[in-house]
Amino acid sequence: MPPARHTSFARLTQKDVSAAAARHEMLQTGRMGGARAIFAFCDLSGLDLSGRNLADADFTGAVLEETNLEGAKLDSASFFGADLRRANLGGASLRRADMRGASMRGANMIGADLFEADLREGTIAEKDKKGNLKLLLHDLGPSELPAAMMNSANLERAKMTGAIAIQADFTDAMMKGVRLTRANLRQARLTGANLENADLSGCNLIGADLAGCILVGAKLDFTSTHGADLSKALMESAEPDLEDVANVENLLAAHSRWAETDGKEGRPADLADRDLRHIPNFSRFTLTALIAPKALLYGANLEGASLQGSNLAGCDLRSARLGGADLRGVNFSGAQLNHADLRDSKLGPLLITGGRLLPARLDNAQARYADLRGSDLRRARLSGCDMSYSNLIDADMRDSEMQGADFSGAKLPGRLAEALAASI
Numbered sequence: 001m002p003p004a005r006h007t008s009f010a011r012l013t014q015k016d017v018s019a020a021a022a023r024h025e026m027l028q029t030g031r032m033g034g035a036r037a038i039f040a041f042c043d044l045s046g047l048d049l050s051g052r053n054l055a056d057a058d059f060t061g062a063v064l065e066e067t068n069l070e071g072a073k074l075d076s077a078s079f080f081g082a083d084l085r086r087a088n089l090g091g092a093s094l095r096r097a098d099m100r101g102a103s104m105r106g107a108n109m110i111g112a113d114l115f116e117a118d119l120r121e122g123t124i125a126e127k128d129k130k131g132n133l134k135l136l137l138h139d140l141g142p143s144e145l146p147a148a149m150m151n152s153a154n155l156e157r158a159k160m161t162g163a164i165a166i167q168a169d170f171t172d173a174m175m176k177g178v179r180l181t182r183a184n185l186r187q188a189r190l191t192g193a194n195l196e197n198a199d200l201s202g203c204n205l206i207g208a209d210l211a212g213c214i215l216v217g218a219k220l221d222f223t224s225t226h227g228a229d230l231s232k233a234l235m236e237s238a239e240p241d242l243e244d245v246a247n248v249e250n251l252l253a254a255h256s257r258w259a260e261t262d263g264k265e266g267r268p269a270d271l272a273d274r275d276l277r278h279i280p281n282f283s284r285f286t287l288t289a290l291i292a293p294k295a296l297l298y299g300a301n302l303e304g305a306s307l308q309g310s311n312l313a314g315c316d317l318r319s320a321r322l323g324g325a326d327l328r329g330v331n332f333s334g335a336q337l338n339h340a341d342l343r344d345s346k347l348g349p350l351l352i353t354g355g356r357l358l359p360a361r362l363d364n365a366q367a368r369y370a371d372l373r374g375s376d377l378r379r380a381r382l383s384g385c386d387m388s389y390s391n392l393i394d395a396d397m398r399d400s401e402m403q404g405a406d407f408s409g410a411k412l413p414g415r416l417a418e419a420l421a422a423s424i
Helices: 014-028 242-260 414-423
Strands: 124-127 133-136 350-352 356-358
Touching: none
Parallel strands: none
Antiparallel strands: 124 133, 350 356
């Protein structure tokens, strides 16, 4: 028997959903009169629930077509079999949400947090008058292409086995450990996405754009990549050459002596374009004025490192740990710092010969989702820097140059937030 297209959905008004959301928020805060929001098999299409706290709410099988859920808190909510076509979930928190079988064709999920969300296959069935089970499917319309926008979304450890994401946009998405077994991502855009340790076994990536993505530790057994763009993709490196690692460490040790003795001993190191991922801990070296433009430092441990005045222009420092590092006067021009940990780092100016100040450079760098809490960014050159969704709470940004910098979705210190709001 062919599946039924629709069942009878109760159409809710904006007043209905606002009242239900208010009661749900009362329940979340432990106030009297609170009640869980249950929107199962209801029609909420086109309504506004942006910014509401609806964690653990029930949207099973609901119609949410073009519904505005931007910035909403939807952790552990059930969207099993829901219709989210063209819904706005930008910046929403959907951690551990049940989204099995949900239709998200054309949905805006830019910057959404889907940590450990369940996006596997799922179907809903009901009994007809004769007792036969019929599948309840939402009308997919003339196009079968989901084309969801999941740019910069957090899909770390999400379950997407068998998911259909044809032509979906996962640009710069965090997808560490995601399960994409047998998923269909044909012609999807995964430019710059972090797929470290992802399971892509049997995944259809035909014609997909994987340029610059991270595939370190990813499982690619029986994966179809015909016509896919894998240019500049960061793959699993070969077993480290112990002799080469020892050679680099000797160069760093000589550089450290050179820096500590004002050039009387040792010699400066030039590590331009080198793969430095296998160096265990840089903080044991004094790396003042290190020359390493375009070096590969993905995920490197640079916590507390002394890198003042160093040339790290164009380096790949994605997911690197730089907490508490001395980066005064560093050149990060054009560097990739997405998801890097820069908490409490010193990115202010460096006092050099003649009493001059050398500012830190992050012009045209990418620092999306970077953690810069408590960092010193005084006088830093941030022109053209992409700092969208970064965390700059308690950062000192006095006198920094910010022409053309992108702070979309970023958490900003109070004064900067007020200045940017006033400039709009």
